[in-house]
Amino acid sequence: MIRAQPRQTRTRWALSFADLCLLLLAFFALLHANQATRDKALAGIGSYFGAFETPLQVDLAAVDLFEPGEALLSARGHAALLEAAAPLVRTGKIVRIQSIGIDSGEHRFDAWDLAAARLGAVARTLVAAGIPQAKLRIAGLAEQPDASAPGRQTIRITELPTGAE
Numbered sequence: 001m002i003r004a005q006p007r008q009t010r011t012r013w014a015l016s017f018a019d020l021c022l023l024l025l026a027f028f029a030l031l032h033a034n035q036a037t038r039d040k041a042l043a044g045i046g047s048y049f050g051a052f053e054t055p056l057q058v059d060l061a062a063v064d065l066f067e068p069g070e071a072l073l074s075a076r077g078h079a080a081l082l083e084a085a086a087p088l089v090r091t092g093k094i095v096r097i098q099s100i101g102i103d104s105g106e107h108r109f110d111a112w113d114l115a116a117a118r119l120g121a122v123a124r125t126l127v128a129a130g131i132p133q134a135k136l137r138i139a140g141l142a143e144q145p146d147a148s149a150p151g152r153q154t155i156r157i158t159e160l161p162t163g164a165e
């Protein structure tokens with residue numbers, strides 16, 4: 001036998017549920033309105049507890065940057081490097097450039113000389129783009145070549161976190 005609840009108990013339950021719904025709605029509206037400050041607050045909390053920002057990293061295929069078998073930047077490669085350098089100029093942090101893998105040198109260079117000369121060309125372009133030479137580090141060849149593109153050279157440009165060198 002089901003006994004009916006008194007009317008007053010049902011009303012209290014509905015009122016409590018409506019209050020909860022309104023509180024949730026207000027919370028989400030406030031959260032949405034403060035999205036920009038929320039991101040800043042979360043970044044501040046992360047840095048307080050020792051979290052590191054993810055460093056900016058750009059991988060560029062040397063085939064797209066340079067003339068075949070040469071350390072001369074193509075027009076398209078020069079534009080790509082300037083585009084990649086733009087956010088790095090604004091941060092003022094240390095920038096490391098690195099060669100991953102090697103291309104076969106066909107004309108004037110062997111593979112090692114070609115990789116080193118290309119890193120030099122990238123460094124000169126980044127300095128011309130506005131990155132101070134004192135903030136630039138050339139790391140040379142990476143120990144592990146990129147498995148996704150064997151026999152190809154990749155130029156990696158990485159922003160180092162503050163305090164890391």
